[in-house]
Amino acid sequence: MAKKFLYINRKAPYGTIYALESLEVVLIGAAFEQDVSLAFIDDGVFQLMAGQDTTAAGFKNFSRTYKALGDYEVRKLYVERESLEERGLKLEDLMPITYEDENEDYAEKPSIHVVGRSELASIIAGQDVVLSF
């Protein structure tokens, strides 16, 4: 019986190591065939920004890994609407992230769902394991 795992990402991608090491847990965790969701709130929404360039900062740019999440059966990425709005961001500012739906002839479907704060609260309440980064 699979458990519902939710990874909550709250930090910007490069100022601290939380985002990178959270992603490492998600990738390893995918092998355990649990019901996985990711949530992006507060500065965590910056992790999904399109056009990330870390050249000047000298960090490894790991943003492409988010695009590969569909290949790891990680298909539910919830982005909090209020966190986007508070930062002047729109869905269009984020990377397009998709997965292939094997039940519909491998049609590409969006993994990112923009949800309101109260809806996200009920998503969190419905989880078995919540890991917060």
Next chain:
Amino acid sequence: MQLAIVVNEGPYTHQASDTAYQFTKAALEKGHGITRVFFYHDGVNNGTRLTVPPTDDRNLQKLWSELGEQHKLDLVVCVAAAQRRGILDADEARRHGKDVSNIAPGFRISGLGQLIEAGIQADRLVVFGD
């Protein structure tokens, strides 16, 4: 109840590892089981034997080792996070050509799968961090 504990911050800089330690100790005293204590991010710094805190302060690494020994706890340090931060056991030190290992007594180094497994096996997973 079976509890899994995750410690995401290093000792002294953050209170998180103190709180995690106190919580774990209290849970054991209440008769709960601890599936595993998993140390991640800077939390791996709880697992070095080389810290020398002032004698009039708590020695958190030593407290974890003692609690671990007393209750046969599975204290696991994430290998990837540990390598970044210089926490090595004898095998890891040899593999990477380092002249010393520093893992504290009662701790072991293992992979992130141990974190996911603890989440699956325990009734509750409790995260201590920033």
